[in-house]
Amino acid sequence: MDFVNVDTSKIEAEILQAYETISGKKLYPADPVRLILETVAYVVAILKNDINYTGKQNLLAYAKGEYLDKLGELLGVKRTGATNAITTLRFFVSEPLAFDVLIPQGTRVTPDNKIFFETMEEAKIIAGQLSVDVQAKCQTAGAVGNGFLPGQINQIVDIIPYVDSVQNVSVSYGGSNIESDEHLRERIRLAPESFSNAGSKGAYIFHTKSAHSEIEDVSVLSPSAGVVKIVFLMKDGALPNSDLIQIVQNYLNSETVRPLTDQVIVEAPIVVSYNIDLTYYIHKDFSTLVPIIKSQVEQAVNDFIAYQKTKIGRDILPEELIGRLKQIDGVYRIQLKSPTFTEILEDQVASAANVLITYGGLVDD
The missing domain is CATH 3.30.300 (GMP Synthetase; Chain A, domain 3)
Known part of the structure; x- marks a missing residue:
């Protein structure tokens, strides 16, 4: 929606018409006055765009950035900041010792010398024991610290006497970027x-x-x-x-x-698996575009898979997949063996298991 008209050609026409009406003089393209008024029309168009933008920033549907933050404050809603991923680190000694080994708070460990995790509290490998577990957080806030599998965070940055090795024993999780x-x-x-x-x-x-x-x-x-x-x-x-x-x-x-x-x-949610098995045919008039159409078909199938797995309770509709494929210029016929219609309940989500896409060749009318 627009609060004001931002059509530059219409703004220019209105200004020129207003001048001609008031002055009684016809303005031709090379007239210096017309050139000045066209410059004025350009400035007015910029101002109207600013007015339009400002008006939209007062509406939830259009506001963004700090303007959206201010709308949220009216209802007590604040943008959540970035959070740090956490994991559990296990520190080892090579053999039982007669004394405790201290793991200071803030001890750093890394998977790749780019992302660093630091222990969140002090820990001790008790005399006679071989290891101790301690929670650690990623020093960099955001999703960048998520998804490191057990054993991947295993390089000690801050060397500790008698500590032989370290590794994470849980997948790193919980990191999030600033709220979109x-x-x-x-x-x-x-x-x-x-x-x-x-x-x-x-x-x-x-x-x-x-x-x-x-x-x-x-x-x-x-x-x-x-x-x-x-x-x-x-x-x-x-x-x-x-x-x-x-x-x-x-x-x-x-x-x-x-x-x-x-x-x-x-x-x-409970995962309901389904398979995709389809054969598609391309009209012969599009024979020169076969490589492009093949790529578009694969993208359409991937988009359908994402469409299903990002919504809880979304039924599997074969018509949805066929409709996406038929929107591609050149795709003439589709044989869809699976999926078939499947009802997905409110606590379930559909996830593709096996995907088979077969190009059937060129066909005529």
Whole structure:
């Protein structure tokens, strides 16, 4: 939507017409006065664009950046900052010792000399024992510290006497980038639901998304009286691990969030696997574009897979996949063996298992 007309040609025509009406003089293309008025029209167009932009920044649907932050403040919603990934490190000695070995707080360990994790508290390898576990956080806030598998964080930066080796024993998790505009916009939109003390569906969605800025989709169910079941997906359809589930569980169980009578259960969605098996044919008139069309078909299938896995409870519709493929110029016929229609429940998410895409050749009408 526009608050003011920003069509530059119309603005110029209105200014020239106004001058001609007032002066009674016809302005021709080479007239110096016309050239001056065209410059004025350009400046007016810039000002109108600024007015339009300013007006839009007062609307939730269009606001961004600090303007969106200010709209959130009206409802008590603040943009969540970047968080640091955490993991559990295990420090080893090569043989039992007769004394304790101190692991100072802040001891740094790295997987690649680019990302560094530091211990969050002091720990000791007790005399006679071979190892100790201690939590560590990534020094760089954001999702960059997520996803290091057990054993990958294994280079000691701060050498400790008698410590022989170190490795992470859990996948690093929990790091998130500063909340995106779209995620914040959705939370602001849901904020009025949080004012209810009745535990509305919208309120639970709002609070769940507030627990972590990488949470993309939330489903709220009530399988029995007084029981609220929350299932959620992370960014790009990633399934939450047990640690993230516990973060959300703790957040929702706060006395300021959960109604006293609700029993809240937080889980990852149940994965329903499906296969894609299709053969497509290209019209002979598009024979020179076959390599491009093949690439477009693969992209359309990948987009469909992402479309399914990023939304909880989204039914598998073969018509959706066929429709995406038929939008590609040159794709003439499609034989789809799978998937077939599959109902996906409110606590389930569809995930592609085996994908087979076959090019059937060129065909005529």
